[in-house]
Amino acid sequence: MTHLILFFEGRLLLNGDSPMWPSNRFIDLDAVTHCRVHVPSLVADQPPCDALQLSSLPAQLADIEPMPVRQFLLHQGFDAFILAGRASQLLNWYRTHRYCGSCGARNVLRQPQRALMCPRCEVDYYPRINPCIIVLVTRGEQILLARSVRRGATFxxxxxxxxxxxxxxxxxxxxxxxEEVGLSITNIRYVKSQPWPFPSQLMLGFYADYVDGEIVPEAAEIAEAHWYDVDKLPETPAPAISVAGQLIQEYCDAVMASADQ
Structure with a gap:
């Protein structure tokens, strides 16, 4: 049986705490479905799953308050979020690539590949992935942390x-x-990656060692940046949610464990 992940106005409709609904729960969603894409399985135990963007709410879902996708991540952690995040990313790709960028013809799904194809130009459009780096700069028992200029950013x-x-x-x-803080670094080393579907980033996590320079925040991006002792940190992202939190926690834990020996 195929399971469904339902979105309305870009927000997630939850079945209790789960993003998945059994398809036999609904009689007919086609009349209120704006677009539908298959969500591929990346793990052995994931059931067949489709993501649907609804144009209106059927009566049986009228009492459910749609939840922003990012809020679901904050509440449930990244492991529970992976499937919903992938569904959101695929729907966003489908929505933003309905027409060919060269000739304007309407794209069609190309099976069995996960692609949209222009029938006139015969050009394939695959799901967009934007590669990003994220780096924790270290200086012995200190790490460099910054606060964004984005409204509401407190961590x-x-x-x-x-x-x-x-x-x-x-x-x-x-x-x-x-560019962001005016520092020179060395010993750049890759650690881990994380998909971040807001809307389609792939975060590549690194450590790097400080060489020289004084912190000069780029005003358009960074509200403030400072060196922090590993045992005296400000509010930082939760490791259960983001690769940033994992980089910070793992480095600080290693430094403090070394100091205890």
């Missing part, structure tokens, strides 16, 4: 940015650190 996190065309991930790390 401190790692530095991050998009990879430019023709640029390696390591080059992007060095460039972003210098």
């Amino acid at each position: 401190f996190s790692c530095l991050a940015g998009f990879i430019e065309p023709g640029e390696s991930a390591e080059q992007a790390v060095a460039r972003e650190v210098y």
